[in-house]
Amino acid sequence: MSPLSLLLSRQNTPTPSAAPHRTHSFSRLVPSSVAPLRTGSSASASLLQRRLPRRPGRALGGQSGARSRREPPVPGGAARTARRRSAGPAGGSTARARPRPAGQGRSCGCAARAAFSRLLRSAVVVRSGPRPEGPDSAWHDEGKTDYYARKRLVIQDKNKYNTPKYRMIVRVTNRDIICQIAYARIEGDMIVCAAYAHELPKYGVKVGLTNYAAAYCTGLLLARRLLNKFGLDKIYEGQVEVTGDEYNVESVDGKPGAFTCYLDAGLARTTTGNKVFGALKGAVDGGLSIPHSTKRFPGYDSESKEFNAEVHRKHIMGQNVADYMRYLMEEDEDAYKKQFSQYIKNNVTPDGMEEMYKKAHAAIRDNPVHEKKPKREVKKKRWNCPKMSLAQKKDRVAQKKASFLRAQERRTES
Structure with missing residues (x-):
């Protein structure tokens, strides 16, 4: 072929x-x-x-039903x-071509x-597309920051240049009340001063560390500590006698201006009587200038638009708790012992509660400085053998040699 x-x-x-x-x-x-x-x-x-x-x-497989050339790449990304x-067959025929x-x-x-x-x-x-649901996206839905409010609390006037805009941060937890003075930077919030309700036992308040009276004491402690830090505690004494009425700090002529900050309540519900406003009242009475009104203090009647300062003072002095203690003592002794067991243990009675808070306010004004705990010396424990020095290694070799030679001598003698 x-x-x-x-x-x-x-x-x-x-x-x-x-x-x-x-x-x-x-x-x-x-x-x-x-x-x-x-x-x-x-x-x-x-x-x-x-x-x-x-x-x-x-x-x-090859050519389209309506086009014979390859489609050019369309810009625009994903x-x-x-x-x-999602547009469907608008660009041409969707008939399947023969392979x-x-x-x-x-x-x-x-x-x-x-x-x-x-x-x-x-x-x-x-x-x-949207972030899928699951444990990976849980961080996005925790709701730790209200950025709508934070933007307005953080942004400073443009004609003040490098002047910080201070915020009084108040957070109420199950067992503590946290008060801080902070200002924002790109790196994060800088804490200038802080006070906590768990410091109040040092000043005589050993029980009820999360009620309205404790919030007032914590705010007062924060204000006095901050002014003492900046050397303004003698210029701005604040309101020494607690009246519960409205009070605003004004700058003194010829002296440094009053320290001004703004309340940061976080995600707390800013309803009338909230403990956040108790801390605010304590800071204002302590000498800080914070814009506020009396509409959120206990004692304000939304119907009559009137503010009763005496009701507010009772809350600051813990008299609302004392009245409830008296009520339970008369109505249900077992419930009183169960709910106020720590008060009974620390010998806190309804009649002596106001005096306890008065002494606490005076003690806070006398010495608001935070005392650091003494640094505890920790004795390090070593569970392994330390490294031998060169002299120790040489001595160990000499001992091994001497031991070996003695063994050889005994063997020859025997």
Whole structure:
């Protein structure tokens, strides 16, 4: 048979499948569902069309029903891709094109490249969408900061340049009341001064560390401590005698101005009688200038629009708690012993409660400075052997040699 006839016979003979093409290095990144695409058969092309999403008006096997050229890349990123996919068949026909015969369609490298690019586009769309629900997104929904309020508390007037805008931060926990003076920086909030309700036992208040009276004492302690730190405690004494009425600090002529800050209540409900405003009243009576009104103090009647300062004073002196103690002592002795067990243990009676808070206010004004706890010396324990020095190592070798020589002498003698 001549070479020409042999070549013609080979061309007329049908082949079951095309020869396998060379695979690319990135084809291993394609998932197992696209694994049959490594051959150029028509079955692989139809499998690709079934498993992978198509652009509107374009078939993967070859030409589109409405377009004969390859679509140019459309700028816009993942969002444009998502919109194009959700738009439907507006760009052209969605009829599935007949797969090309083996050897005439896309090579396995082109098919793998197309599959990989589509996988990347779908991944980008998922990342650019809403954050999925689950433990990874729990941090976003904890609600630790009200940024609408923080923006207005932090931003300073532009004509004040580097002057900080101070905030009085008040947070009430289950067992403590935290009061801080802070200002904002890009690195974070800088705490200037702080006072806590768990410091009140030092001043004579050993029980009820989270009530309204304790909040007042904590705010008073914060104000006196801050003014003492800046040397303003002698200039701005505040209101020494507690009346519960409205009081505002005014700057003294020829002296440094009054320390001004703004209340930061956080996520607390700013209702009338909230303990946050008890700390505010204590700080104002202590000598700080904080803009406020009497509408949120206990004793304000929203119907008559009047403020009763005597009711507010009773809350500051703990008389509302004393009245409830007297009520339980008469009505239910067991409930009184159960609810006020710590008061009974510390010998705090309803009649002596006002005197206790008066002494605490005086003690706070006398010495508001925070005393650091003495540093406890910790004796380090060592559970391993320390390293030997060079002299110790040489001495150890000499002892081993001497021991070995003595053993040799005994052996020879015996």
